[in-house]
Amino acid sequence: MKIFITGGAGFIGAVLAKKLVDLGDEVVVYDSFVNFISPFKSHYSDYVKHRFIGYEDKVKFIRGDIRNKDRLLHALMDQKPDVVVQLAALPIATTSDDLTEEATEINLNGTINILEAIKHKASVKRFIYTSSSMIYGDFEYIPADEKHSTKPKGVYGATKLSGEILTKAFCKMYDKEFVIIRPSAVYGPTDANRRVSQIFVENALAGKPLILHNGGESRLDFTYIEDIADGFLLAIKKPEAANQIFNLTRGEGRSLKELAEILKKHIPDLVIEFGEVKQDEKRPERGALGIQKARDLLGYSPKYSLEEGIAKYVEFIKQTGVIKKEQ
Numbered sequence: 001m002k003i004f005i006t007g008g009a010g011f012i013g014a015v016l017a018k019k020l021v022d023l024g025d026e027v028v029v030y031d032s033f034v035n036f037i038s039p040f041k042s043h044y045s046d047y048v049k050h051r052f053i054g055y056e057d058k059v060k061f062i063r064g065d066i067r068n069k070d071r072l073l074h075a076l077m078d079q080k081p082d083v084v085v086q087l088a089a090l091p092i093a094t095t096s097d098d099l100t101e102e103a104t105e106i107n108l109n110g111t112i113n114i115l116e117a118i119k120h121k122a123s124v125k126r127f128i129y130t131s132s133s134m135i136y137g138d139f140e141y142i143p144a145d146e147k148h149s150t151k152p153k154g155v156y157g158a159t160k161l162s163g164e165i166l167t168k169a170f171c172k173m174y175d176k177e178f179v180i181i182r183p184s185a186v187y188g189p190t191d192a193n194r195r196v197s198q199i200f201v202e203n204a205l206a207g208k209p210l211i212l213h214n215g216g217e218s219r220l221d222f223t224y225i226e227d228i229a230d231g232f233l234l235a236i237k238k239p240e241a242a243n244q245i246f247n248l249t250r251g252e253g254r255s256l257k258e259l260a261e262i263l264k265k266h267i268p269d270l271v272i273e274f275g276e277v278k279q280d281e282k283r284p285e286r287g288a289l290g291i292q293k294a295r296d297l298l299g300y301s302p303k304y305s306l307e308e309g310i311a312k313y314v315e316f317i318k319q320t321g322v323i324k325k326e327q
């Protein structure tokens with residue numbers, strides 16, 4: 001198969017691209033190589049160069065923006081892929097709330113550009129759209145399955161949900177299969193978006209204290225990068241995935257306190273502090289997602305517990321030497 005991955009140079013896309021190459025598929029990455037974190041706070045360039053080691057010549061890279069309709073259309077006309085996977089996004093909820101216009105242009109209009117570009121491309125049989133667990137808003141029950149109501153609390157979740165609706169409508173109109181994937185709290189080597197797991201791991205290795213708000217009781221469905229990438233493979237390959245929506249996560253809610261305690265096992269002198277109660281009304285209250293549908297239809301079976309995933313993540317950051325212990 002030939003797979004065209006928008007945002008394929010990113011954290012999730014790179015692991016997916018390498019797995020596809022290993023399976024003998026042809027991979028085209030269409031990516032603008034951006035990071036939305038301040039360069040003073042980010043290790044983006046340090047991590048990004050680790051993403052394709054040994055695969056630089058096995059993947060075709062096209063530098064391009066999904067907002068650029070002409071370039072996208074020409075790339076798709078030239079490449080004639082069987083499947084298009086849309087991962088390109090402004091992927092950070094807080095930043096999307098601040099940069100509303102940019103988030104809408106990339107996450108929503110960019111997705112529409114891809115749908116427009118593939119609608120008359122006979123080669124493209126399937127479109128995989130990457131949504132988010134943020135489309136649910138506050139979880140009303142746990143585990144939240146795909147039938148849970150969708151009430152996003154911010155711009156990011158709203159753009160992702162709008163993209164889902166457009167994906168379904170376009171694919172029905174133009175007779176393409178779609179698969180919608182809702183990941184949550186993906187963590188592991190080369191993440192550069194400073195989500196909570198990256199901040200905790202890097203701060204712990206730098207010798208800084210970890211500060212837990214609300215007693216560290218907030219729960220997330222932390223999903224190791226290899227597991228989500230395996231889930232995408234199933235969404236690309238399995239006939240049963242056609243026209244379905246899947247939560248693809250670990251399927252367990254783990255607290256930030258548990259994450260800190262796991263890190264303390266690797267870094268015994270880690271200091272864990274409890275900060276004042278900070279209730280951020282804009283962040284949805286989440287927890288475990290239901291993944292039974294993906295287990296039943298796709299045979300999805302996440303392999304990494306938070307303990308196992310964090311062990312691999314810590315080992316990777318130590319090996320890169322990007323984070324140095326502060327004296």
Ligand SMILES: NC(=O)c1ccc[n+]([C@@H]2O[C@H](COP(=O)([O-])OP(=O)(O)OC[C@H]3O[C@@H](n4cnc5c(N)ncnc54)[C@H](O)[C@@H]3O)[C@@H](O)[C@H]2O)c1
Binds near residue numbers: 009011012192
């Ligand atoms: N990582 C998570 O925890 C998580 C959770 C839920 C959903 N998602 C979604 O998964 C997808 C991938 O996330 P990620 O963690 O790999 O993020 P990432 O930032 O590492 O990767 C996104 C990639 O998209 C590219 N990109 C951004 N804007 C672009 C544009 N306008 N045109 C072309 N390329 C562009 C970036 O250069 C980057 O390589 C995103 O859609 C994100 O919203 C991620």
